[in-house]
Amino acid sequence: MKRILITGAAGFLGSHLCDRFIKEGYYVIGMDNLITGDLKNIQHLFKLENFEFYHHDVTKFVNIPDKLDYILHFASPASPIDYLKIPIQTLKVGSLGTHNLLGLARVKGARILIASTSEVYGDPLVHPQTEDYYGNVNTIGPRGVYDEAKRFQESITMAYHTFHNVDVRIVRIFNTYGPRMRLNDGRVIPAFIGQALRGEDLTVFGDGMQTRSFCYVDDQVEGIYRLLNSDYVYPVNIGNPDEITIKDFAEEIIKLTGTDQKIVYEPLPKDDPLQRQPNITRAKEILGWEPKVGREEGMKITYDYFKSLSNEELLKEEHKDFSGFIH
Template sequence: MNKARKQTKPRILITGGAGFLGSHLCDRYLQEGYEVICMDNLSTGSADNIAHLIGNEDFSFIKHDVTNYIHVGGEVDLILHFASPASPIDYLEMPIQTLKVGSLGTHKALGLAKAKGARFLLASTSEVYGDPLVHPQAEDYWGNVNPIGDRGVYDEAKRFAEAMTMGYHRYHGVDTRIVRIFNTYGSRMRLNDGRALPTFMRQALNGNPLTVYGDGSQTRSFMYVDDLVEGIWCLSHSDYIEPINIGNPEEVTILEFAKEIIELTESDSEIVFEELPKDDPQVRQPDISRAKKVLDWEPIIDRKQGLQKILEYFLEKVKRVGHTNIS
């Protein structure tokens, strides 16, 4: 009876499903009536992110490195390929693994989609635009990437993954989608993953100086995770093949953002400046005209609302970890 019931549900595989974004997608697709298979090798993901789902009869977890052959028994209707280190600390510490998951991992996931006749959605990134010479960045911009720089292992892995995805679509007829994700924040972020928000939160809540690189004039656009999940849901159910930016065009300088975090946390922390990393993008703002037109999607949670939503999570996270010397 249970088996027959499950066969009536759409079935989805989410690679990287125990990560920050992947775990939120597991939640959403379960809520929408899917049977969810979460696959992760836990190199940057965490079992804690999906612990609340264990015991749900429509959820299963497979610990597996997607750079190796992927086997999933039975039918699969949709694959969300989110497996990859995604923060600067991760991909700088794991450059080869980052390149392998973008190339071999994407190849294996696309091969599964082809074998199962499943729709395939690739999680790409705004980093495909590199340090852009066009602002804001629209999907028809080809980018300004240093292929041999430190960041190139992530940027080029995602650019290659996009090329392979389109290759499988054109040559094998795989039904593919590509989302280019801009800076996203929310619960389940790691305190020490190197992204601006968790770093600033950790520093401010511990009363440490906030580290701003360069003069802080570089810009970013931050999106709350619920808006991203909605955009991916819409894209996965659309008929659109070309890449689509999903991001919040509300742009802010890093220096202004650091000041906002200090004010939000009521911290006495100061701001210190350090040398700007090589190839660090000077601007980052999505042009979401395509998402608005094709998906009827745009973010609804502004930065002030989103930061207020996330404050309690970081307060609890810092309290649980305790004062830390991690920088």
């Protein structure tokens, strides 16, 4: 049985990856410090013989007994609310955490896949974004802690591949959605759905003409699975190129939820990207991958998930205790 370590295992995407690799017959070792993850996302796995969990911060030394075939490094705050509250921890998990896991991969002879994101492109001057585009990032702006953590992560990963011959993969993840997203984490889809379910007006930042491209989680997981099992070591965009403006998307949410909320406008946050659309030519050619789930189908599943939450969960604010992770 192949053994795989998945960091960020209790998070939205990490928990879905745990499910997929369990389904594929792997022995899955989940790791998470639970700063933004939630054990409820993986509690259904604890009864399984081929799953175990480590409550651990990857910025500290990481050791896994016995053999290890694969590592998926998905530990990182991923929403603006999180990385603006814990900027130092965000930088540390992208740098120290990645360094620790690359070292573990080297010792174990394991293949490691690093989760980068479309944020390496910053506020892009090239559209759609190809893997050959180097990005337009403000290193000292409020989003720089996340953007630069991911860019450094890619650099050190390629350095370990070049100088230590570590077997690496790099996925650049574009906006992904689906069940298990945190309702109040500040990202577009849970923010809009949460507001609609609470009877609030939908908040759009700027004029709403900025664009996003949303990929359903099952498609994202399939792309990551194929990349891990490919022979390609350079970055690959995995996302859905179906682009939509935020204003039009807000109107879709109002229609989906059957509510009569208005759209209200607030100032655009600093360095918020105006366009986001992946060029997935490389994924198509190398992995034979492209998304299968359309936004209408994926959003219905996601909306039904959020509707199933209790009123208490819908109404509560995010009050994560970040005090132990500030420095």
